[in-house]
Amino acid sequence: MKSFGFFKWEKIRKKREFLEITNNGKKIHTRHFIIYLRSNRDKRLGITVSHLVGNAVKRNRVKRLIREFFRLNKERLPRCDILIVAKKGAPLLNYQNVYGELSGVLLDK
RNA sequence: UAAAGUAGGCGAAUGGUCGCUCACCAUCUGGUGAGAGGAAAGUCCGGGCUCCAUAGGGCAGGGUGCUGGGUAACGCCCAGUAAGGGUGACCUUAGGAAAGUGCCACAGAAAAUAGACCGCCAGCGGCCCUAUUUCAUAGGGUGCGGGCAAGGGUGAAAAGGUGAGGUAAGGGCUCACCGCCCAGGUGGUGACACCUGGGGCACGGCAAACCCCACCCGGAGCAAGACCAAGCAGAGGGCGAGUGGCCCGCUCAAUGCCCUCGGGUAGGUCGCAAGAGGCGGGAGGUAACUUCCGUCCCAGAGGAAUGACCAUUACCCUUUAGGGAGUGAUCCCUAGGGGGAACAGAACUCGGCUUAUGACCUACUUUAACUC
RNA sequence: GUGGGUGUAGCUCAGCGGUCAGAGCACUGGGCUGUGGCCCCAGGUGUCGAGGGUUCAAAUCCCUCCACCCACC
Numbered sequence: 001m002k003s004f005g006f007f008k009w010e011k012i013r014k015k016r017e018f019l020e021i022t023n024n025g026k027k028i029h030t031r032h033f034i035i036y037l038r039s040n041r042d043k044r045l046g047i048t049v050s051h052l053v054g055n056a057v058k059r060n061r062v063k064r065l066i067r068e069f070f071r072l073n074k075e076r077l078p079r080c081d082i083l084i085v086a087k088k089g090a091p092l093l094n095y096q097n098v099y100g101e102l103s104g105v106l107l108d109k
Numbered sequence: 110u111a112a113a114g115u116a117g118g119c120g121a122a123u124g125g126u127c128g129c130u131c132a133c134c135a136u137c138u139g140g141u142g143a144g145a146g147g148a149a150a151g152u153c154c155g156g157g158c159u160c161c162a163u164a165g166g167g168c169a170g171g172g173u174g175c176u177g178g179g180u181a182a183c184g185c186c187c188a189g190u191a192a193g194g195g196u197g198a199c200c201u202u203a204g205g206a207a208a209g210u211g212c213c214a215c216a217g218a219a220a221a222u223a224g225a226c227c228g229c230c231a232g233c234g235g236c237c238c239u240a241u242u243u244c245a246u247a248g249g250g251u252g253c254g255g256g257c258a259a260g261g262g263u264g265a266a267a268a269g270g271u272g273a274g275g276u277a278a279g280g281g282c283u284c285a286c287c288g289c290c291c292a293g294g295u296g297g298u299g300a301c302a303c304c305u306g307g308g309g310c311a312c313g314g315c316a317a318a319c320c321c322c323a324c325c326c327g328g329a330g331c332a333a334g335a336c337c338a339a340g341c342a343g344a345g346g347g348c349g350a351g352u353g354g355c356c357c358g359c360u361c362a363a364u365g366c367c368c369u370c371g372g373g374u375a376g377g378u379c380g381c382a383a384g385a386g387g388c389g390g391g392a393g394g395u396a397a398c399u400u401c402c403g404u405c406c407c408a409g410a411g412g413a414a415u416g417a418c419c420a421u422u423a424c425c426c427u428u429u430a431g432g433g434a435g436u437g438a439u440c441c442c443u444a445g446g447g448g449g450a451a452c453a454g455a456a457c458u459c460g461g462c463u464u465a466u467g468a469c470c471u472a473c474u475u476u477a478a479c480u481c
Numbered sequence: 482g483u484g485g486g487u488g489u490a491g492c493u494c495a496g497c498g499g500u501c502a503g504a505g506c507a508c509u510g511g512g513c514u515g516u517g518g519c520c521c522c523a524g525g526u527g528u529c530g531a532g533g534g535u536u537c538a539a540a541u542c543c544c545u546c547c548a549c550c551c552a553c554c
Contacts, residue, residue: 004127013412046412056454058152061416064129068417069127096419 008073012081021046021083030101031101032090034109036083046071046083049090058091065098076107 012018025036036108047066049059066084070077084102 006129011412015412018412048412057452060454063412064416068128072417 001065004071004074006045006067010042010044010070012044012083017045018048018083025081028105030105032079032087032093032101034087035102035105036085037078037080039078039080042072043077043079044081048079048083048087049064049086051104053086053088059086062086062090062093065095066093067103068095068101069098069102071102073074078106082106096102 012021021036021038025038028035028037045067047063049062051059053059053062066086070082
């Protein structure tokens with residue numbers, strides 16, 4: 001299981017699922033993100049970046065950085081659905097900042 | 110050299126590791142190829158395409174507005190005309206106010222049928238004052254009915270302007286020049302320009318106020334629309350008329366249309382990437398553009414791909430050291446450190462417009478200053 | 482994708498071509514009171530979202546842009 005890929009079945013794609021996780025999941029705040037967790041057989045990722053975060057370029061960049069984090073650290077993540085919501089300052093971060101902020105909360109030692 | 114004007118360009122490159130989307134080949138491990146923009150943006154216009162409606166006409170409603178051309182079309186582009194701005198290169202603006210209605214605050218005498226506050230002018234009548242030693246004459250003030258619109262003052266705007274003659278004072282009252290109006294001619298497809306003659310002059314501004322004139326516009330949008338698969342359950346009421354603004358007209362009489370309640374599904378394929386396409390060249394045209402030949406195939410997602418990290422080399426800024434030019438401010442070269450690199454992400458598609466955009470570059474032109 | 486709305490004083494809103502843009506609340510100062518509130522008097526307050534244009538004159542009319550909000554499929 002060496003794959004660092006990010007496949008379609010690892011994405012949360014249905015609006016219904018997003019709502020279920022927001023309502024029933026465990027909620028964690030960090031400086032630039034809100035993270036919802038709900039235990040599941042597979043590890044899956046959903047990302048929400050609203051228009052309040054910035055324009056399309058900034059929103060895409062935030063999503064790509066979060067996907068990169070998921071992909072590279074998949075081995076150490078817990079077995080659950082992860083939903084990450086970006087807050088306002090998020091476009092100013094680079095990958096190092098994102099890693100620093102998310103690893104402390106999500107990764108096993 | 111500096112400051113401007115116009116037209117345009119570029120929107121870092123290369124390599125490595127780990128990834129994403131699509132196509133093809135292999136086949137369960139992979140390999141090869143392709144993969145954001147000049148604005149992809151805002152959604153301000155106009156087309157293509159699809160469905161619905163449609164004999165045709167009228168009235169609403171909306172849009173455009175100097176002239177000619179270009180175009181699939183446009184509110185866009187090109188060429189010109191006039192007016193205004195700028196020393197200039199250049200830029201900006203554009204139907205009709207003698208069809209009608211309406212508005213023009215404040216100030217001012219008066220604001221669109223002109224009018225007469227101060228004023229100017231002569232006449233008439235009485236009274237008062239002054240001067241000339243009485244009569245009387247002259248001057249001034251006041252009153253009455255007239256003439257005038259030069260001057261004053263108000264305003265954004267005061268009913269042609271300047272000068273001369275003339276007059277009781279004045280006035281296009283007359284004349285010259287300028288402006289305006291009318292008629293004719295010439296040139297131009299035309300906007301318009303020029304010339305000749307006539308008229309003393311009539312016509313304030315606002316249509317981004319209503320409006321008039323000319324031309325254009327059927328409606329909705331790829332969640333259009335077509336097919337496949339899965340699934341369910343229909344019931345009640347209304348319309349006699351319906352026709353996606355209205356009317357006439359026209360057509361139909363149903364398996365039609367509308368409303369309410371209830372039930373089911375929200376999956377896949379196509380549309381969906383060869384186009385008013387790009388590049389190079391020839392021909393026509395002042396140009397926009399058209400046409401012919403050759404050549405190329407260049408994103409296609411669907412909680413939505415085109416990325417992350419590292420290295421090197423260019424570019425710009427700053428700083429340190431060394432060297433060079435110069436009296437100097439400063440500039441150039443070499444080496445090193447630090448920093449910066451904009452605006453922004455395709456969603457059916459094309460033509461424009463508008464707005465955002467760091468640093469840099471190119472061409473032509475103008476104006477200043479200096480040198481030869 | 483389509484259609485619509487809002488932006489005016491610190492806040493909530495009027496005003497829709499013509500004096501120096503108003504009202505309520507709030508704020509400041511004074512009076513009243515031993516003190517505070519209530520009450521009374523006086524006062525400050527604005528690039529009318531931004532930039533152009535039309536007009537003698539624009540918050541108002543016309544363009545372009547910005548921000549926010551709503552509705553429908």
